Amino acid sequence: MKTLGVILIFRLAAALYAEQSVAEEGRSRFRAVDIYLDSKSAPLAAYQLEFSVTNGYARIVGIEGGESPTFRQPPFYDPKAIQHDRVIIAAFSTASPASLPHGKTRVATIHLEYADNQELEAELKLHTAADSEGTKISAETAFEERKTK
Amino acid sequence: MAQRSFMAELSKHSQDDNLEAPPRLVSAFKKLPDEQIFVPPSIDETVVMAARRRLTSQLLPRSRWFRWRLWGAATALIVAAAILTRLSTNRPAPLPNQAAFIPGDLNHDGRVDILDAFTLAKQLKSGPQLDLRLDINGDGIVDERDVAIIAARAVRLEKGGRS
Amino acid sequence: MDARVQPKDNLDTRSDLDLIAAINRGDSGAFEVLYFRYRDWVVRLAYRFTRDDHASLDVLQETFLYFLKKFPGFRLTANLKTFLYPAVRNLSACAREKSQRYQATEIELGTIENATAPESPSSDLSDLQLVLAALSEDHREVLLLRFIDGLNLLEIAQSMDIPLGTVKSRLHNGLQTLRNDPRTKEFFGR
Numbered sequence: 096m097k098t099l100g101v102i103l104i105f106r107l108a109a110a111l112y113a114e115q116s117v118a119e120e121g122r123s124r125f126r127a128v129d130i131y132l133d134s135k136s137a138p139l140a141a142y143q144l145e146f147s148v149t150n151g152y153a154r155i156v157g158i159e160g161g162e163s164p165t166f167r168q169p170p171f172y173d174p175k176a177i178q179h180d181r182v183i184i185a186a187f188s189t190a191s192p193a194s195l196p197h198g199k200t201r202v203a204t205i206h207l208e209y210a211d212n213q214e215l216e217a218e219l220k221l222h223t224a225a226d227s228e229g230t231k232i233s234a235e236t237a238f239e240e241r242k243t244k
Numbered sequence: 245m246a247q248r249s250f251m252a253e254l255s256k257h258s259q260d261d262n263l264e265a266p267p268r269l270v271s272a273f274k275k276l277p278d279e280q281i282f283v284p285p286s287i288d289e290t291v292v293m294a295a296r297r298r299l300t301s302q303l304l305p306r307s308r309w310f311r312w313r314l315w316g317a318a319t320a321l322i323v324a325a326a327i328l329t330r331l332s333t334n335r336p337a338p339l340p341n342q343a344a345f346i347p348g349d350l351n352h353d354g355r356v357d358i359l360d361a362f363t364l365a366k367q368l369k370s371g372p373q374l375d376l377r378l379d380i381n382g383d384g385i386v387d388e389r390d391v392a393i394i395a396a397r398a399v400r401l402e403k404g405g406r407s
Numbered sequence: 408m409d410a411r412v413q414p415k416d417n418l419d420t421r422s423d424l425d426l427i428a429a430i431n432r433g434d435s436g437a438f439e440v441l442y443f444r445y446r447d448w449v450v451r452l453a454y455r456f457t458r459d460d461h462a463s464l465d466v467l468q469e470t471f472l473y474f475l476k477k478f479p480g481f482r483l484t485a486n487l488k489t490f491l492y493p494a495v496r497n498l499s500a501c502a503r504e505k506s507q508r509y510q511a512t513e514i515e516l517g518t519i520e521n522a523t524a525p526e527s528p529s530s531d532l533s534d535l536q537l538v539l540a541a542l543s544e545d546h547r548e549v550l551l552l553r554f555i556d557g558l559n560l561l562e563i564a565q566s567m568d569i570p571l572g573t574v575k576s577r578l579h580n581g582l583q584t585l586r587n588d589p590r591t592k593e594f595f596g597r
Contacts, residue, residue, distance in 0.1 A: 143358040143398060171358070171395040183399040185358035189369050225359050229351065229366065263578050265554060269585065269594035272535050273554040281450045281463055288442075291471045295438040298475055299430065383447070 125156070126215065127241040130184070130203045134224060137232040138195035139165075139202075141187035143222040144236060146205055148180040150216035153209030155182050161203050163196040170203050183222070192227040204241070215240055282381050282393075285347065348380055348394045361395040423487050431479045438478075442471055445487065448556065449495055455551065456499035466498045473498070485565055488558060492566035534590035546581040549574055 132142055148154070155176050160167045165188040176182035184203050188195060209215065217238065224234040265273075348356040350363040365388070367373055373386040380390040419440045421429070429437035446467065453466035473494055474481075483490070539547050552558045552566065560578070564571045585591045 141358050141362040171361075171392075171399045173396075173399050173401045175401050181401065183401060185361075185395060185399050187358055187362035187365060187395075189362075189365050223357055223359055225362065229359060229363055231359070263560070263575060263582065265582060266595055269535075269591075270554055272594060273550075276536065276555065281447075281454055281460055283446060283450055283464065283467065287464055287468050288446075290468060291442055291475075292435075292439050294472055295442070295475055296435040299433045299435040299438060299478065 124209060126153075126207050126209065128205045128207060128215070128217070129201050129239050129241055130161075130205060130219065131199055131237040131239070132202050132221070132224065133199040133235040133237070134197050134226075134232055135234075136197055137226050137234075138192045138197050139200060139224060139232075139234065140189075140192075140195050140227040141185075141223075141225040141229070142202060142234070143183065143185035143224075144202075145181070145183045145220045145222060146217060146238070147182075147220075148207070148209075148215070148217045150213070151180065152213040153207040153215060153217075154178050154180055155205055156208045157206035158182065158184060159204045159206070160186075162201040165190055165195055166200070166202045185222075187225075190227075195227060199237075205238075282383075285382060288382060347377070348397055350378070350394070356394060357398045358395060361391050361398060364394060365391045424483055427481060427483045431481065433479070438475065441487070445491060446471075448488070449491060452492065452495045452556075453499050453502075455548075456496060457502050459502075462499070462502040466495060466502050469498045469502075470494050486558065486562050488556065489562045489565040492552075493568060535585075535594075538585055538588045538591045542581060542584060546577050546584070549577040550581045553578060 128146075130144065130146065132139060132144075146155075156178065158169055158172050158176075160169045166186050168186070170184040170186035172182050172184045182205065184205075186202065207215070219236045219238045221234060221236045224232050226232050346354070346356065348360055350360040353359075364373075364378060364386075367378070368387065368391070375386070378386045378390060380393045383389070419426075421437070421440070423441065423444075426437040426441050430441070449470050450463050450467040453463035453470070454460070457463050457466065470491060474491065539550065542550070548567070549563060552563045553560075558566065560571060560574050564574045567574070586595045
């Protein structure tokens with residue numbers, strides 16, 4: 096009797112797990128993509144970037160600021176980008192050079208909604224970056240999908 | 245009768261006194277949040293251009309002789325312009341700072357991007373700005389709202405977010 | 408951080424009468440001065456009537472194009488606001504009916520969200536706004552024309568095309584309402 100009970104429990108659990116798997120199929124997922132700029136030794140005071148999803152499986156649902164206090168506030172962006180696949184983000188700070196970040200800095204995070212089981216394919220283009228004097232500087236861009244815990 | 249008109253006069257004065265507001269109320273009225281409506285430059289241009297068209301045309305007399313003179317002058321101008329254009333083909337291109345001012349292009353690099361907003365923000369930080377070309381929203385004040393307008397233009401998506 | 412610069416029109420110190428005379432002679436620059444001198448007042452007034460940003464911009468444009476058609480030959484007999492006010496009011500009524508959306512950019516609104524939120528008005532101002540909102544439009548308009556737009560009673564009468572006595576009556580009643588309302592009676596206290 097006990098054995099029958101255990102078997103029944105396992106079967107129930109299996110059925111529930113199967114249902115859950117079916118329910119998860121076709122669900123959309125949310126991912127956070129961190130946007131980085133590496134200004135090397137130059138203090139980063141302003142930047143303008145363009146991020147676009149290239150395989151059409153994701154859309155932008157939110158944008159937040161970066162890690163440095165300088166760029167903690169959300170950047171400027173066109174609200175029309177939300178629910179679409181392309182956005183231009185930009186920000187600046189008039190803080191003193193000593194307070195500005197340099198090296199690799201997360202300047203923003205873009206939140207995407209996309210179809211489950213699809214790989215993210217995206218492109219990040221630097222429009223411009225400048226130091227505290229407003230002088231254009233070169234910087235390397237990178238984006239990384241934030242790993243879920 | 246005399247008393248009635250006196251009372252009417254008294255009542256009128258009393259009523260007029262009651263039409264004055266105390267200074268504190270007047271001050272509160274003046275501080276009421278003012279609706280800041282952004283007037284796009286395109287509206288200003290429409291009105292100003294309409295005024296120029298209408299008012300300039302009012303100046304032209306209708307005499308035939310004057311019209312002939314006008315045509316003659318116009319022809320001479322066109323010929324002169326053509327000659328000058330030919331002569332100027334070998335002239336070097338105007339320096340960037342001599343090019344037409346693009347509203348919002350404060351660093352004169354030929355486009356409006358975040359660096360222009362940054363430039364204005366830095367200038368504002370250094371002190372009041374009196375250059376009217378920096379008054380992007382045309383409200384008579386050069387301030388952070390003009391910075392925000394430039395930044396908005398910098399990130400504007402032409403195709404509505406679609407790549 | 409703000410720098411109050413002279414608006415374009417304030418660089419020109421000519422009176423409205425002088426400017427009108429110049430416009431009648433074909434001076435479009437004088438019209439431009441008048442336009443910028445009254446532009447913000449007109450658009451704010453249009454907003455008071457329409458409560459819509461886009462419609463108020465339509466009304467602004469239509470008001471000045473209507474004004475322009477009065478030249479040459481326009482005669483200014485009073486404060487220019489008394490001429491513009493009925494035009495704005497009537498055009499606003501038309502705009503409300505049409506309720507046409509002006510294709511303005513929403514970006515300015517979107518990025519302003521990123522900026523620091525403005526300070527909330529003091530409780531005095533909020534109470535005043537609430538009491539004003541509860542007044543009839545006729546009474547409220549008289550108060551606003553008097554104490555914000557600075558028109559005298561005769562000018563208000565001309566603008567609204569109502570008898571002077573009616574202006575006085577509405578002003579008196581409006582002030583009485585403010586005096587009697589617990590939220591605003593303190594403005595009248597000693």
